[in-house]
Amino acid sequence: MPGAGTDKTRHWVMEAAPAVILVEPQLGENIGAAARAMANFGLSELRLVNPRCGWPSREAAIMASGADRVLAGAALYATLADAIADCQLVIAATARSHDQAKPVMGADDAARLSVSRVAAGERVALVFGRERNGLENDEVGLADAILTLPVNPAFASLNLAQAVVIAGYEWFKLRSSGALPFAAPNRSPPAPKEQLLAFFGDLERELERIEYFRPHEKRGTMTVNMRNIFTRMQPTQQDIRTLHGIVMALVEGRKGPARGGLLDGPEAEMLRNMLARHGKAEIVRKDSPVRGLARLLRRNPTDAERALWTAMTGDRRFAGLGFKRQTPIGPHVADFVSFPLRLVADVVPGSEDAPAAEARRQKLAWMQERGYRIVQVTAAEVISDAGQVLERILAVTPGEPRNSAPD
Numbered sequence: 001m002p003g004a005g006t007d008k009t010r011h012w013v014m015e016a017a018p019a020v021i022l023v024e025p026q027l028g029e030n031i032g033a034a035a036r037a038m039a040n041f042g043l044s045e046l047r048l049v050n051p052r053c054g055w056p057s058r059e060a061a062i063m064a065s066g067a068d069r070v071l072a073g074a075a076l077y078a079t080l081a082d083a084i085a086d087c088q089l090v091i092a093a094t095a096r097s098h099d100q101a102k103p104v105m106g107a108d109d110a111a112r113l114s115v116s117r118v119a120a121g122e123r124v125a126l127v128f129g130r131e132r133n134g135l136e137n138d139e140v141g142l143a144d145a146i147l148t149l150p151v152n153p154a155f156a157s158l159n160l161a162q163a164v165v166i167a168g169y170e171w172f173k174l175r176s177s178g179a180l181p182f183a184a185p186n187r188s189p190p191a192p193k194e195q196l197l198a199f200f201g202d203l204e205r206e207l208e209r210i211e212y213f214r215p216h217e218k219r220g221t222m223t224v225n226m227r228n229i230f231t232r233m234q235p236t237q238q239d240i241r242t243l244h245g246i247v248m249a250l251v252e253g254r255k256g257p258a259r260g261g262l263l264d265g266p267e268a269e270m271l272r273n274m275l276a277r278h279g280k281a282e283i284v285r286k287d288s289p290v291r292g293l294a295r296l297l298r299r300n301p302t303d304a305e306r307a308l309w310t311a312m313t314g315d316r317r318f319a320g321l322g323f324k325r326q327t328p329i330g331p332h333v334a335d336f337v338s339f340p341l342r343l344v345a346d347v348v349p350g351s352e353d354a355p356a357a358e359a360r361r362q363k364l365a366w367m368q369e370r371g372y373r374i375v376q377v378t379a380a381e382v383i384s385d386a387g388q389v390l391e392r393i394l395a396v397t398p399g400e401p402r403n404s405a406p407d
Contacts, residue, residue, distance in 0.1 A: 015042060015175075016118050017042055017043050017044065017045070017118065017171065017175075018043065018045075018091075018114050018118065018124040018125060018126050018171065019043075019045040019046070019047055019087070019123070019124070019125045019126070020034065020038055020043055020045065020046050020047070020125075020126050020128070020164060020168075021047045021048075021049060021080070021083050021084065021125050021126065021127045021128065022034060022046070022047070022048050022049065022051070022128050022160065023049045023050075023080055023127065023128065023129050023130060023135060023139060024049060024050050024051065024052055024129075024130050025048065025051050025052065025053065025130070025131065025160065026052045026053060026130060026131050026132065027053055027059070027131060028051075028053040028054075028057030028058070028059030028060035028063070029059045029060065029062075029063045030063075030131060030159070030160040030161055031048070031051065031053070031057060031060040031063075031071075031074075032057070032059065032060035032061060032062060032063025032064040032065070032067075032071070033063045033064075033159075033160075033161030034046070034128075034160055034161045034164040035060070035063075035064045035067045035070040035071050035074075036063065036064050036065050036066070036067045036070075036161070037161055037164045037165035037168050038067065038070050038164065038168055039064075039066075039067035039069070039070050040165070040168065040169075040172075041165070041168035041169055041171060041172035042168075042171070042172050042175065042176075043070075043168050043171065043172075044069065044070055044073065045073065045075075046070050046071070046073065046074040046075070047074070047075050047077060047083045047125075048074055048075070048076050048077065049077045049078070049079065049080050049082075049083050050076075050077070050078060050079070051076070055074075055076060056071075080127065080139050080142060081142060083125070084125050084127070084142060086123055087122075087123045087124060087125040088117065088122040088123055088124070089113070089114070089117045089122055089123075089124045089125070089144055089145075090124075090125045090127060090142060090143045090144050090145075091105075091110050091113075091114070091124070091125070091126050091127065091143060091144065091145045091146070091147050092127045092129075092135055092139065092140045092142075092143035092145070092146055092147065093126060093127060093128045093129070093135075093146075093147045093148070093163055093167065094129065094134050094135050094140060094146060094147075094148060095134065095148060095149075095151065095156040095157055095158070096134065097146075098135075098137050098140045098146075100137070100140055100141060100146070102140075102143065102144070102145055102146050103144075103145040103146070104145070104146045104148060105145060105146070105147060105148075106147070106148070106149065106150065107147060107149060107166050107167050107169075107170040108170050108174075110126070110145070110147045110167065110170070111167070111170035111171040111173070111174045111175075112174060113145070114126075114171060115171070115174050115175060126147070126164075126167055127139070127143060128160055128163055128164060131159075131160050134157075147167065149163075149166060187236075187238065188236035188237045188238035188239070189236060189237055190234060190235075190236055190237070191235050191236055191237045191239065191240045192237075195237060195240050196230070196231070196235070196240060199230075199240050199243060199244055200227055200230075202244060202247060202248075203226075203243075203247055204223060204226075206247060206250075206251050209306075211301070211306070211309060211310075211325075214313055215313050215319065216310070216313035216314040217313075217314070217316065217319070230243075301325070301326075302347070302349060302379065303379070303383065304347050304349070304379035304380075304382040304383055305325065305326075305335060305347055307382050307383060307386050308336070308345070308347065308377075308382045308386055308389060309325050309336075310386075311386035311387065311389075311390055312336070312390065315390055317390075317394060318390070321338050321340070321341060321397065322338045322339060322340045322341070323336055323337065323338045323345075324336070324337055324338075324339075329344075329367060329372070330366070330370075331366075332363045332366060332367065334346070334367070335347045337372075341373075341397060341398065342371055342372050342373065343372065343373050343375065343393070343396065343397065344364070344367055344372050344373070344374050344375070345375045345376075345377065345393055346360070346364060346374060346375070346376045346377070347377055347378070347379055347382060348360070348376060348377070348378045348379065349379045350378065350379050350380055364376070373396055375392055375393050375396055377389050377392065
């Protein structure tokens with residue numbers, strides 16, 4: 001099996017390419033790293049001139065990291081002149097000018113020249129010097145051209161293998177026309193507009209259920225902005241299926257003991273009755289998490305609460321009145337409250353039992369004692385004619401709201 005980019009199941013392609021000559025390399029590790037760089041970029045001919053580390057080198061084999069073929073084929077020479085004897089083009093890599101009148105080129109131009117000369121059947125050599133002081137003047141004098149790189153002039157010396165990898169990269173990029181070895185898989189075609197619009201419909205319907213579009217008059221703008229987010233993604237068919245699954249999972253809630261999600265209308269009414277009967281003692285405690293209770297009730301509105309809130313947020317007359325839904329007032333939670341108006345709208349469910357009704361009476365009495373006016377309506381009235389309920393609320397609304405903080 002291939003691993004980390006090395007695939008030994010593939011054939012090693014032997015093509016004509018420049019020879020890499022290392023002059024008196026001092027460390028076996030650098031020879032091995034250079035061999036690895038050569039194997040990366042299709043350079044297989046390594047020539048060593050009088051290596052100082054001893055040869056063969058165990059350190060070189062370790063650093064080659066699988067480029068054993070390059071090391072096994074390395075040829076030893078006593079001098080650089082011997083190593084280039086059969087070459088028609090020699091390019092010397094150096095960071096210094098050496099004050100010699102030779103063509104100076106970067107790695108890309110050296111690769112371009114090498115490709116044309118190799119294609120013409122000539123032998124080309126890329127020569128690299130010692131780790132400590134590079135190539136000597138007389139060695140550069142044997143070359144036809146100088147290869148140098150645009151580096152920091154205050155720190156121009158490259159590691160030997162680094163220099164080889166740059167030259168090898170430019171060679172192979174030009175030789176292979178820059179073709180990358182793989183591309184991102186295109187496993188799913190682009191989503192058609194029909195699928196995209198169906199997803200938008202499902203998403204917006206569920207967002208409507210949890211009253212995301214607030215204030216109601218900005219729903220159109222919010223919808224357009226949200227659709228533009230997904231449209232800019234240019235999603236595939238699989239993307240839309242995944243997004244749809246995410247939305248459905250959020251709607252259905254978690255599974256098992258930690259199951260969440262929204263309650264339907266009757267279940268929400270049961271929740272309120274249960275809290276009214278059994279939660280009173282906990283709610284009035286000073287350390288009670290009333291705000292957590294308010295969030296729970298906001299997340300699970302009854303059908304009547306949802307209908308009244310939709311009508312209220314859609315009526316421009318309520319835009320500046322500051323109404324909020326399921327908000328704490330002291331130890332209690334109001335169905336609808338405007339603190340600037342000190343006005344509470346209370347929705348009585350149709351299935352309320354005696355203990356819940358008594359708890360509601362006590363709650364409203366507590367609010368009235370603190371200057372809140374109460375408009376009490378039944379769930380049936382809201383469902384049958386929410387507009388008429390809004391008129392009843394407006395009938396007790398003063399002309400100018402006054403600023404006030406909640407108790």
